[in-house]
Amino acid sequence: MSSKDRILGRIRRALRDDAPAVEIPRDYLHVHGARTPAQRVDLLAAHLAEYRAVVHRTDEEGLPALIARLLAERGARSVLVPPGLPPHWLPAAGPIRVPDRVPDRAASTPYELDRVDSVVTGCALAVAETGTIVLDAGPDQGRRRITLVPDHHICVVRVPDQVVDSIPQALPLLDPTRPLTWISGPSATSDIELDRVEGVHGPRTLEVVLVGTQ
Amino acid sequence: MTGTHLGMPAFPAAAPAFPAAAREAVRDEGLRANLRHATHTIRDKRRRAVAELEDWDRLRAAGRAVKDHTLRHLDRYLLQLEEAVTAAGGTVHWAADADEANRIVTDLVRATGEREVVKVKSMATQEIGLNEALEAAGIAAYETDLAELIVQLGHDRPSHILVPAIHRNRAEIRDIFRAEMGGWGRAAPEPLGDDPRELAEAARLHLREKFLRAKVAVSGANFMVAETGTMVVFESEGNGRMCLTLPETLISVVGIEKVVPTFRDLEIFLQTLPRSSTAERMNPYTTMWTGLGPSRGADGDGPSAFHLVLLDNGRTDTLADEVGRQALRCIRCSACLNVCPVYERAGGHAYGSVYPGPIGAILSPQLRGTGSAIDASLPYASTLCGACYEVCPVAIDIPEVLVHLRERVAQGGPVTRGGVRVTLRPADGHTAERAAMRAARLLLDRPGALRAAERLLARARRLAPRRLPGAGRAWTDSRELPTVPAESFRDWWARERSDPR
Ligand code: SF4
Secondary structure, eight states, X not given: OOHHHHHHHHHHHHTOSOOOOOOOOOOSOSSSSOOOHHHHHHHHHHHHHHTTOEEEEEETTTHHHHHHHXXXXXXXXXXXXXXXXXXXXXXXXXXXXXXXXXXXXXTOOHHHHHTOOEEEEOOSXXXXXXXXXXXXXXXXXXXXXXXXXXXXXXXXXXXXXXXXXXXXXXXXXXXXXXXXXXXXXXXXXXXXXXXXXXXXXXOSEEEEEEEEOO | OOOXXXXXXXXXXXXXXXXXXXXXXXXOHHHHHHHHHHHHHHHHHHHHHHHTOTTHHHHXXXXXXXXXXXXXXXXXXXXXXXXXXXXXXXXXXEESSHHHHHHHHHHHHHHHTOSEEEEOOOHHHHHXXXXXXXXXXTOEEEEOSHHHHHHHHTTOOOOSSSXXXXXXXXXXXXXXXXXXXXXXXXXXXXXXXXXXXXXXXXXXXXXXHHXXXXXXXXXXXXXXXXXXXXXXXXXXXXXXXXXXXXXXXXXXXXXXGXXXXXXXXXXXXXXXXXXXXXXXXXXXXXXXXXXXXXXXXXXXXXXXXXXXXXXXXXXXXXXXXXTGGGGGGOOOOOHHHHHOHHHHHHOSGGXXXXXXXXXXXXXXXXXXXXXXXXXXXXGGSOOOOSHHHHHOTTOOOHHHXXXXXHHHHHXXXXXXETTEEEEEOOOXXXXXXXXXXXXXXXXXXXXXXXXXXXXXXXXXXXXXXXXXXXXXXXXXXXXXXXXXXXXXXXXXXXXXXXXXX
């Protein structure tokens, strides 16, 4: 007998008692509180900041200059770019030095990614109640590893369109067949005397740019 | 590479029974101070995180029901899961016990030609002693979670589900890093202070060289979705993401009870697990993947081979016990450890199992049977104060199962072992009662004993005679019960220490 048949047989024998069927109550809340779109964005910003993401706000027009400034402040010499990132997000040239663009390619080795300073991506959506950004490897987000190996991640969220209130609102908008990465603040550990330290293996700095649409 | 012992020492088969192990532990003042600080810190934080959700009780009831429903139809959901994972390009293996799971993983690693693997923290692989099995096959398994790294480098054993190195302070960790890192790869930077930031940086540098070159990774999973074949891993550091996305081959070893029916069901656990576990609204990283993904691993986004090893190893025997099966609802949040007065005094090692604390006291004797001294004594490693039940996000009535298992140890009765129905004989010569008394006296004859004893007796009083049969009855019969304080235990608990939710 295969182990599969053995395990399934044991399960069926184990369940012979006549315990009643279980109803799953779904009366938990779909959202915690009522918010206007602006309040939702404020809550997202507050929760992101609480878990040590650095939050910036701008509009479409101000975005390239803001990203250029963040990269310059960081001293980034190279920046990873997913194939579908809107070209105008990154400054073409300007008063400050523009970092080398490294395309997200299948052939890049982890060692190559490790030499990149920063990465700029969009996101699939953001969840205000938990301060979470979800990436689904869409064209403006790229492969999972590009937001993991470099030490500095700038993530652009279109507000209020890409912001939902809650986890129950987020799941129906996501496609489980795509790889999903849920990010809530930068990498952190509390393994040493429960002192929270940001940045162990993932990017130590997460900057979230909330871009308003007028 | 040196010939250093890379495996994490397994819990010896002949671990001392809980009372003996606890006696050792309570003598260790440093350990008790570390534990007290840690458990109280996280307990208070958790209370605040849970209080944010006004529907916590409803989420808890829903989580419990999803798990119970899945367990009632476990055969169906496992088959559905297998189909979905296979359709998405993964390969599913079934392992009836630890040996079989270890053999499957060892063969899979061997087939890649690699001699080392990186590991995401996983209780299931600790339970089966995978690191030792791989080592015996000449394969080095590197733990990449910071706490697991500390434990592995220290030739030590984990003592907590969530923070396995909770028993170590920063000075000890620095000494371990300085002494051991060099023998395993990149040495710790010199000089190395004991600031957590510096220590985390040393771990980052040490492990990064392993992540970048790793070809094979081994993980567990927090949830598996039957409907879609999606696997879910919650973590904080990014070591999980490294292991789950950079290597070419990913092998996940997961207990069969981790399956949930639908993708939607995750909305419950995404809310309850982080808050109960790390006391955060959400842990920094959660990775969800389905087989090889839309690209089938061809475009460099994630592994090009994915293997899922479904592990029984005593779970179906646990399922056969109508009272004890609720232990399979556990989502390993570790909240019950942090509120347990016995865990706080004895520490995780005293439980002689990878599952310490209240959940360990009911899970280990069910997964392994009560044949050994340690497993027979575990159901007594509790004051039955009920705090573990109050905090459990899937409402496992741990005291109920403890009393049930005490009765089994003391009186014998029908159980299922290896899928076969057998009848246990009562433990010899009231071993169980003696073990119980020793465990209780040992832990309670200490400063703070009075409060704890009152708690114990109040609970016993309230429940007797309905819930203290067998050994419990003998215990309460032979003792004068002091007057139960005017304030009820529950009120006192709610006011003093616990979480009203
Ligand atoms: S028994 Fe409950 S509280 Fe304890 S680890 Fe499991 S889910 Fe968490």
